[in-house]
Amino acid sequence: MDLLRFALRKLLAGLPLILGVTLLSFTLMVYFGPDKTYQLLGKNPTPEQIAEIRHELGYDRPFVTRYVEYLRQLVTLDFGNSDSTGEEVNAVLARTIPVSLALELPGFILGNLLAIGLALTAGYFRGGWPDKLIMGLAVIGMSISFLIVIFAFQIWFCTSYGLDWFPVRGWKAENLAEYLRHIAVPTLATMFVALGYSTRFYRAVIVEELNRDHVRTARAYGTPPARLFYRNILKNCAIPIITRIMFTIPSIVIGGALLIETTFGIPGVGKVAYEAIVSGDQPVLKAVVGLTALLFVVTLLITDILYRAVDPRVSIR
Amino acid sequence: MSAAPLLEVDGLTVEFRSLHGPVRAVDGVSFTIGAGETVGLVGESGCGKTVTGLSLLKLVPSPPGRYAAGSVRLSGQDLLAMPESGLRAIRGRALAMIFQEPMTALNPVFTVASQMTEVLRRHGALGRREARDAALALLKSVGIPEPEQRLDDYPHQLSGGQRQRVMIAMALSCDPKLLIADEPTTALDVTTQAQVLEEIRRQQATRRMAMLLVTHDLGVVFETCARAIVMYCGVIVESAPVAKLFSAPRHPYTTGLLESMPRIRDEKLRELPTIPGRVPELHRLPPGCRFADRCPRAKDDCRAVEPQLTTAADGSQVACHHPS
Numbered sequence: 001m002d003l004l005r006f007a008l009r010k011l012l013a014g015l016p017l018i019l020g021v022t023l024l025s026f027t028l029m030v031y032f033g034p035d036k037t038y039q040l041l042g043k044n045p046t047p048e049q050i051a052e053i054r055h056e057l058g059y060d061r062p063f064v065t066r067y068v069e070y071l072r073q074l075v076t077l078d079f080g081n082s083d084s085t086g087e088e089v090n091a092v093l094a095r096t097i098p099v100s101l102a103l104e105l106p107g108f109i110l111g112n113l114l115a116i117g118l119a120l121t122a123g124y125f126r127g128g129w130p131d132k133l134i135m136g137l138a139v140i141g142m143s144i145s146f147l148i149v150i151f152a153f154q155i156w157f158c159t160s161y162g163l164d165w166f167p168v169r170g171w172k173a174e175n176l177a178e179y180l181r182h183i184a185v186p187t188l189a190t191m192f193v194a195l196g197y198s199t200r201f202y203r204a205v206i207v208e209e210l211n212r213d214h215v216r217t218a219r220a221y222g223t224p225p226a227r228l229f230y231r232n233i234l235k236n237c238a239i240p241i242i243t244r245i246m247f248t249i250p251s252i253v254i255g256g257a258l259l260i261e262t263t264f265g266i267p268g269v270g271k272v273a274y275e276a277i278v279s280g281d282q283p284v285l286k287a288v289v290g291l292t293a294l295l296f297v298v299t300l301l302i303t304d305i306l307y308r309a310v311d312p313r314v315s316i317r
Numbered sequence: 318m319s320a321a322p323l324l325e326v327d328g329l330t331v332e333f334r335s336l337h338g339p340v341r342a343v344d345g346v347s348f349t350i351g352a353g354e355t356v357g358l359v360g361e362s363g364c365g366k367t368v369t370g371l372s373l374l375k376l377v378p379s380p381p382g383r384y385a386a387g388s389v390r391l392s393g394q395d396l397l398a399m400p401e402s403g404l405r406a407i408r409g410r411a412l413a414m415i416f417q418e419p420m421t422a423l424n425p426v427f428t429v430a431s432q433m434t435e436v437l438r439r440h441g442a443l444g445r446r447e448a449r450d451a452a453l454a455l456l457k458s459v460g461i462p463e464p465e466q467r468l469d470d471y472p473h474q475l476s477g478g479q480r481q482r483v484m485i486a487m488a489l490s491c492d493p494k495l496l497i498a499d500e501p502t503t504a505l506d507v508t509t510q511a512q513v514l515e516e517i518r519r520q521q522a523t524r525r526m527a528m529l530l531v532t533h534d535l536g537v538v539f540e541t542c543a544r545a546i547v548m549y550c551g552v553i554v555e556s557a558p559v560a561k562l563f564s565a566p567r568h569p570y571t572t573g574l575l576e577s578m579p580r581i582r583d584e585k586l587r588e589l590p591t592i593p594g595r596v597p598e599l600h601r602l603p604p605g606c607r608f609a610d611r612c613p614r615a616k617d618d619c620r621a622v623e624p625q626l627t628t629a630a631d632g633s634q635v636a637c638h639h640p641s
Binding site for chain 1: 374376404409413414418423424425426435439471473474487
C-alpha cells in the first residue's frame with residue numbers, strides 16, 4: 001500500500017517534466033520543423049489545394065488547441081495516423097519497438113554486466129597491471145566517437161577488408177541464428193562505447209567503498225577477498241550503479257537506437273523517429289517524444305523503488 | 318615466565334609511504350600478552366596504538382602500509398609471515414577485533430543476523446538454523462533487549478550502544494583467545510560508555526580470554542586492565558601493572574598523561590595541566606629521545622642517545638635515561 005501511494009506520488013511529480021518536455025518539443029516541431037504541405041502536393045498547387053492539405057494536417061488550427069490535442073493523445077495513447085504513410089502510429093510503434101528492444105537489450109545487459117565484472121576485477125587488483133590494462137582500455141573506449149566505432153566495426157566485421165563474418169546492414173529475426181548474426185556488430189559497437197564510461201564509473205564507486213570501515217571489519221572476521229567484493233562491497237555500491245544504469249535507459253532508447261538503427265538499416269523505433277524528424281511526420285514524432293518522456297518518469301520511479309530494495313536506509317514515504 | 322605467552326609481539330615495525338618518504342608509525346614495538354591477561358595500550362592520537370592493534374591481525378592497509386620488521390606470534394605462529402588464507406582462519410576466530418565506530422564498522426545493507434551468521438557459519442561450520450540460534454544466544458548474552466527482533470534489524474535501526482554490543486557479540490562468536498578492542502567506547506555517549514565497557518569486562522572475565530584494549534582514555538585502562546603499555550611516537554615508553562603505573566609512573570610522558578587527566582579533585586584547578594610542546598613529526602624525529610623536547614627532565618644525553626626499553630626486576634619496563 002505504501003508502495004502504491006509512493007508510486008502514484010512519484011508519477012504525479014513527473015507530470016511537470018512530461019508537460020515541459022512535450023511543450024518544448026512540440027514548439028520546436030511546429031515552428032522550426034519541416035513543413036509537410038509541399039511534399040504531399042503535386043506541382044503548381046492552387047491556394048485551395050494548399051489550404052485543404054494544411055487543414056488536413058491540422059496546421060491551420062491555433063497552437064494551444066493543437067498542444068491540448070497532443071496531450072489528449074498522450075493520455076489516451078492514440079496518436080492518429082502517420083502523415084507520411086497514413087499508417088496508424090500505434091501500428092508503427094507496435095512493429096518497431098520490439099525490434100529496437102531485441103536489438104538494444106542484449107548489448108545493454110551484457111555491457112553493464114561486463115562493466116561491473118571489469119570494475120570488480122580492476123578494483124580487486126587496484127594499482128596492479130590488470131587494473132591499469134582495464135582502465136587504459138576504458139579510456140580508449142571512451143575517447144573514440146560512437147560513429148567511428150560503428151564504421152570501423154562494420155568494415156572490420158562485415159566486409160571483405162576484414163573478417164566478413166556478419167551482414168553490414170539489415171534485419172532478419174526469423175530464427176535465433178539469423179537474429180544473432182544481425183545484432184552481433186551493433187551490440188559489439190554499443191558495448192564498446194558504453195563499456196569505457198561504465199567501467200570507469202563502477203570502478204570508482206567500488207574503490208571508494210573499499211576504504212570503508214565495514215570492509216575492514218569483514219576482513220577482520222576472515223571474509224575471503226572474492227566474497228568481500230561480490231557480496232559486501234557490491235551491495236553497498238548498488239545505489240550509484242543502479243542510478244547510472246537506469247539513467248542510461250532513456251538515452252539508449254533515443255540516442256543509441258537512432259544512430260545504430262540508421263547506420264545498420266534496422267527498422268526499429270530509432271530509425272522511424274529519425275525519418276519522422278527529417279520528413280516532419282508530426283504524429284510519429286509526437287508519439288516518440290511523449291512516450292520517451294513518460295519512459296523517463298517511469299524509470300525514475302523504478303529507480304527509487306530499487307533503491308529501497310537494495311538499501312534498507314532508504315525509505316519510501 | 319612459566320609457559321610461552323599467548324601473544325608475542327617482537328620488534329614490530331610498520332612503515333607508511335608518505336610524501337616525505339617512508340615513515341615509521343610503529344617502530345620496534347615488543348610486548349607480550351599472556352592467556353587471559355588484559356592489557357591496555359595507551360597513547361595520544363597518532364602514537365601508533367591503532368596501527369599496532371591492526372597489525373596483530375595483519376590488517377594495516379597495504380599499500381601504503383608495510384610491515385618492515387618484526388613478528389607477531391600467536392601461540393608460537395608468526396602471523397605476519399603467514400599467507401592470507403591462513404590468516405583468514407585466525408581472523409575472527411582466535412583473534413577478534415572490536416572497532417571504534419560501531420556505525421560504520423557494521424555493514425549498513427545487511428541485517429545483524431546476516432552479518433553474525435556469516436562469521437558463525439564460516440568459522441563454526443554451522444548450518445543456517447544453528448547459526449541463527451547461536452547469534453540469538455550471543456545477542457542475549459551481551460544484554461541486547463528483544464534480541465529476536467534485533468536479529469532482523471539493520472545497523473541504522475539500532476542505537477550506538479546496541480551496535481557496539483552487536484559488534485561485541487560478533488567478536489565473541491567464535492570464542493577468541495584474544496580480543497582486540499580499538500577504542501570501543503570512544504564513539505559512544507558517556508552513559509553508554511560505562512555500560513559497554515562493563516559488558517566487555519564481564520565477557521572477558523567469564524570467558525577468560527585475553528584482551529588488548531587500545532585507547533587514549535587512561536581511566537578506561539585503570540578500570541579494565543591489569544597491565545598498561547604506554548606508547549609515544551611509535552615506540553613503547555613504559556609498561557607496568559596498572560596500579561603501579563598510576564601510583565608511581567616512571568616515564569615523564571606517563572606522568573604528564575596522568576596529570577592532564579580530567580578528574581574530580583579536592584580543589585578546582587585554574588587550568589588543567591598539559592604536556593608542553595607538540596608531538597614531533599614522524600618523518601623528522603630527533604636523534605635522541607622522542608619526548609626530549611617536551612620533557613621537564615631532559616638532559617644532554619636525552620637529546621643525543623635514544624633510550625632503550627629496560628626491564629626492571631618486577632617485569633615493568635621503561636624507556637628513559639632519567640626515570641623517576
